[in-house]
Amino acid sequence: xxxIKKIYLAIIFLFLYAPIGVLIAQSFNASRYRGHWTGVTLNxxxxxxxxxxxxxxxxxxxxxxxxxxxxxxxxxLMTCMALKNLTRKWRATFMSIANVPILxxxxxxxxxxxxxFMGMGLKLGYVxxxxxxxxxxxxxxxxxxxxxxxxxxxxxYEAALDLGASPFKAFTSVILPELRPSIIAGFLLAFTxxxxxxxxxxxxxGAGVDTLTTAIYAxxxxxxxxxxxxxSTLVFFFVLIxxxxxxxxxxxxxxxxxxx
Amino acid sequence: MININARNILLTPFLIWAGLFIFIPLVCIVxxxxxxxxxxxxFKNMGxxxxxxxxxxxxxxxxLALISTVIxxxxxxPLCLILTERQRNNSTIISLLxxxxxxxxxxxxxxxxxxxxxxxxxxxxxxxxxxLPTFQMxxxxxxxxxxxxxxxxxxMVLPLYIALTKIDRRILEAAQxxxxxxxxxxxxxxxxxxxxxxxxxxxxxxxxxxxxxVISALLGGGKLLLIGNIIEQEFTFQxxxxxxxxxxxxxxxxxxxxMLLTTYFDKADAEEDF
Numbered sequence: 001x002x003x004i005k006k007i008y009l010a011i012i013f014l015f016l017y018a019p020i021g022v023l024i025a026q027s028f029n030a031s032r033y034r035g036h037w038t039g040v041t042l043n044x045x046x047x048x049x050x051x052x053x054x055x056x057x058x059x060x061x062x063x064x065x066x067x068x069x070x071x072x073x074x075x076x077l078m079t080c081m082a083l084k085n086l087t088r089k090w091r092a093t094f095m096s097i098a099n100v101p102i103l104x105x106x107x108x109x110x111x112x113x114x115x116x117f118m119g120m121g122l123k124l125g126y127v128x129x130x131x132x133x134x135x136x137x138x139x140x141x142x143x144x145x146x147x148x149x150x151x152x153x154x155x156x157y158e159a160a161l162d163l164g165a166s167p168f169k170a171f172t173s174v175i176l177p178e179l180r181p182s183i184i185a186g187f188l189l190a191f192t193x194x195x196x197x198x199x200x201x202x203x204x205x206g207a208g209v210d211t212l213t214t215a216i217y218a219x220x221x222x223x224x225x226x227x228x229x230x231x232s233t234l235v236f237f238f239v240l241i242x243x244x245x246x247x248x249x250x251x252x253x254x255x256x257x258x259x260x
Numbered sequence: 261m262i263n264i265n266a267r268n269i270l271l272t273p274f275l276i277w278a279g280l281f282i283f284i285p286l287v288c289i290v291x292x293x294x295x296x297x298x299x300x301x302x303f304k305n306m307g308x309x310x311x312x313x314x315x316x317x318x319x320x321x322x323x324l325a326l327i328s329t330v331i332x333x334x335x336x337x338p339l340c341l342i343l344t345e346r347q348r349n350n351s352t353i354i355s356l357l358x359x360x361x362x363x364x365x366x367x368x369x370x371x372x373x374x375x376x377x378x379x380x381x382x383x384x385x386x387x388x389x390x391x392l393p394t395f396q397m398x399x400x401x402x403x404x405x406x407x408x409x410x411x412x413x414x415x416m417v418l419p420l421y422i423a424l425t426k427i428d429r430r431i432l433e434a435a436q437x438x439x440x441x442x443x444x445x446x447x448x449x450x451x452x453x454x455x456x457x458x459x460x461x462x463x464x465x466x467x468x469x470x471x472x473x474v475i476s477a478l479l480g481g482g483k484l485l486l487i488g489n490i491i492e493q494e495f496t497f498q499x500x501x502x503x504x505x506x507x508x509x510x511x512x513x514x515x516x517x518x519m520l521l522t523t524y525f526d527k528a529d530a531e532e533d534f
Contacts, residue, residue, distance in 0.1 A: 009339070019410070022382070034371075079273070082268075105471035108512060108515070114495075115285060131281070135281040135282070138277065196362070198474060203495070212365065235364075236364055239360065
């Protein structure tokens with residue numbers, strides 16, 4: 001039985017990583033063309049750093065990702081604080097409204113935001129993409145923070161107030177530290193969602209502004225520039241190392257906690 | 261916890277945000293969908309769904325989304341059961357390795373399936389090496405389903421996994437002590453207790469699969485049109501917003517039905533808690 005389980009895990013593993021293996025292989029392929037293997041090269045990695053269009057798209061992706069995640073985290077946190085102090089019924093109502101961008105289809109969200117921005121007379125470009133990303137990021141942040149906030153014991157906060165702390169001081173020194181893990185989780189989730197979004201960006205972007213995903217989509221018809229494979233290979237290994245370090249650290253922390 | 265004034269100040273940005281970026285945009289879509297070019301009420305554009313082969317595209321989208329959802333569910337259940345078992349043996353690495361592919365750009369990894377599935381692709385080259393017959397999979401419905409399952413499997417795995425980890429281990433032990441076989445334990449305990457997770461997984465997979473235009477464009481070779489492709493073309497090639505919005509409104513009907521289904525199960529779940 002254990003044998004079958006291992007084989008099953010291996011098959012799913014193969015299914016998930018086969019395309020990633022293909023992409024990594026392509027980043028070292030001497031041929032420009034997909035599927036023609038003509039030898040190993042590091043050419044695309046060299047060219048990657050001199051390609052200004054990829055650099056632009058990358059900096060847009062990173063800055064939109066960071067900005068939208070920061071703003072969404074602040075807005076999400078404020079909303080969670082307010083929602084905790086509402087009655088059950090109102091909280092449930094507002095939560096389902098907040099969830100609409102997650103549950104709705106990306107294509108509908110993208111089109112509806114495009115109509116809104118054009119109706120407002122906002123020129124489609126960097127700002128419209130940023131606004132759109134904040135819109136779909138807020139619910140992810142709320143989803144991360146709300147459960148932990150609801151589980152929080154409010155007597156510590158009240159104790160802080162009784163001991164003379166201002167509400168703001170009590171918030172920053174009692175509630176915020178408690179919520180830190182879920183705030184970080186919400187922020188990271190928001191950043192990831194923003195960096196990987198294509199459909200909503202596709203509808204809310206204007207000519208001349210590209211994120212990585214829309215730049216890749218534009219290249220699809222004429223063939224992807226292999227520099228893109230090189231870039232995503234680098235990103236993948238960067239995240240892999242980050243995740244492994246995190247996992248190792250956590251294991252060490254756990255052991256440490258067990259000792260004391 | 262905080263006074264009503266502070267609460268209302270904190271709530272205001274959310275209300276403005278929800279009104280401006282959720283409610284008004286949806287009103288815009290519906291408005292465009294049910295008016296004609298002169299701004300008069302008309303269901304003419306909504307009626308177009310029955311013409312120009314749009315209904316076929318919608319039927320194909322529903323069919324492929326259903327198949328993909330079922331495959332995701334069938335793949336995710338055993339996977340999550342194995343993972344929850346392993347989790348108790350304290351190996352977070354395996355779970356992390358299943359989340360990691362999410363950080364690869366989804367457009368590129370979907371593209372990579374082209375290289376794997378195409379006529380001269382990796383699978384067919386392997387088949388030739390082994391002397392087995394080759395097959396044509398790229399630009400077929402099968403290829404689109406592979407792309408959907410690949411892209412949306414994590415959305416099924418995550419809620420299901422969370423639901424499964426919440427099941428009290430002692431209930432399973434009690435079932436075993438009372439003589440239930442592992443199949444009986446699965447059908448009578450694990451399945452009903454993880455149902456809310458499965459339902460939210462189903463909606464999380466079904467909606468993006470139903471409405472995608474990217475996967476069909478990449479793996480369907482531009483010949484197989486889903487409803488998402490048609491809507492996208494109305495905006496980027498035809499510039500006919502009214503038709504595009506009318507078709508989006510029809511999609512929204514499916515989305516709302518799906519949301520109602522989830523809230524129904526959520527409610528059932530919440531009531532069980534008390």
